[in-house]
Amino acid sequence: MPSAEPPSEPSAEGGVPVHAPVTVEFLSDWRDAAYNCFSSGHKFCREVCPVMQVTRNESWTPTAFHANVVAMEQGELTVEDVAEDYVNCTQCGACELRCPNTLFTGDFYRFRTRTVDLVKRMRALAVDNGVHQPGYRRWNRLTDERSHEPVLGDVPVGQERVRDWAEGLDLPVGGETVLFVDCEAAFHRTSVPRAVAQILRRAGVDFGLMREQWCCGGPAAEMGYREQSRRFAEHNLADWRASGVRRVLVLDPHDYITFTEDYPAYFGADFDIEIVLVVELLAELIGNGRLTPTVPVERTITYHDPCRLNKRKGVWEEPRRILRAIPGLTFHDVDRVTQWSYCSGAGGGLPVEKPELTARISESRVAKAAELDVDTLVSACPWSERPLAEAGEAVSIDVVDLHELLAVSLGIEVGGSTDR
Structure with missing residues (x-):
């Protein structure tokens, strides 16, 4: 992670916040989506939100996330005022599916509520303005240092141990198909990738492991550290290309989201790697x-x-x-x-x-x-x-x-x- 931090939002003039250029660009991109939500005044999305279900905090709801954008555009709030609210989201996507704009007008107006993307962008906006959450900052600093997530706790994490879970399985390195094992499974829940590897071998599926696997970069993107996420993605894609990889088997849903949504967004048509979810493959x-x-x-x-x-x-x-x-x-x-x-x-x-x-x-x-x-x-x-x-x-x-x-x-x- 870069050591230098961008300046935070300029001070208010005459009681009205003066937004930094990066914030102005963000508001331009998201104002329409925010007004589409804010104008409906419904509570459908709130009741399926897991955070709302246990906290009943109206400031931590999908509606509030959009309303904050409206307030920022109107000069009532700054990113410093609202950044901490956006921690309270699991990015599960239930609110998007429940939104009337998606349910009732999506087909006609071609509009889909994108609350998950909004949360990711607001977190990124906060980081771009030098507003950091302490846990996110520490997590991404350690991930950057070790090339892998610290996986909550005292489990030793490092590049030299990323394939320890496969000890005794005699799995090759490289090949057209590789198995990508997320950080939690590789270092903490090693029984999961061991099960996957042995099942695939039992079924006659040929696969290897990456030469140098780094974290997928998805968690960094979810927490707002987009530059770090992109660097990790570039490393993994370069490793795949160097080994002639054409297909990546993925056992973790978080990696699957990252490889099928974030990587295509980063690389466009140049990303031609087939991503296969192991659960779907096993059912087949x-x-x-x-x-x-x-x-x-x-x-x-x-x-x-x-x-x-x-x-x-x-x-x-x-x-x-x-x-x-x-x-x-x-x-x-x-x-x-x-x-x-x-x-x-x-x-x-x-x-x-x-x-x-x-x-x-x-x-x-x-x-x-x-x-x-x-x-x-x-x-x-x-x-x-x-x-x-x-x-x-x-x-x-x-x-x-x-x-x-x-x-x-x-x-x-x-x-x-x-x-x-």
Whole structure:
């Protein structure tokens, strides 16, 4: 990260804030979207917001995020006044789907509410104006130093250890297809990538690992550190090109969002790498008979939809196909399986700056699972599994990764650790 910081917003003249040029450009880009939200005066988006559900703070709602832009344009507020409010968002995307502008006018007016993008841009605007959140700043400084996220806690993180999770698996480096393992799974939940690698090998899928894998850069972009995100993306793409990579397998929903949305935005038509979500690939391999789970898993479960798969990418059928293929499971599904699924609170940098708020959201999510009389909550997102598991201890609900559960049913000894 650059050591020099841009100046913050100029002082007010005559009681009216004078915005820096970067803020003026931001307001020009976002005023129409802000007025589209602000003028509707509805509360639909607020009630599906995971932060609003546990705090009831009107300043931390999607409507308020847009209203702030209106107030800034009218000279009532500056970025310093509002920057901290935008910490309170998991970027789950539920508000976008619930917005009447998207539901009722999107097809006709070609308008889609983009609250997630607004939050990312406002956080970036704050950084560009020298307004930093302490947790975000520390997290991105450490990520820049180590090329990987510090993954919350004392787990050793560094480039020399990024492939430690694969010890004993004899995986090659390079090739046309590589498996990208997110920071949380590579350094903390190593049992997850070990399960994925062994399942893929069982199905006859050829793949290798990157020569020098860095963090995907997505978390930096989510917290507003766009320049750092772009540098990390450039490094990873250069590594793929140098190894002749044509296809990247991704097990983490956060990486999947980054590779399918941020990277194409950075590189345009030059980004011609195929991105494959492992959950979708595994469902296909089960469907065509290349994987057949046979070992019964005697658990009563429900499934936690990762927001970045379900709400933002529409991926909710494939995980359920996998679960229904595993013998022994008693699966209590819920009707909130599309856009209204519950959030874990673990996204958008929220656990970095406000871990206590993430914990409250995870507790609320696990409480909903407990109402179904299950003993296990299954997830397909390594980042959600840590806070969900901590919340699950209070109500005797295990949190198990979907990839690991499938590996057990295939008779695979996973190994690795979750440091829990």
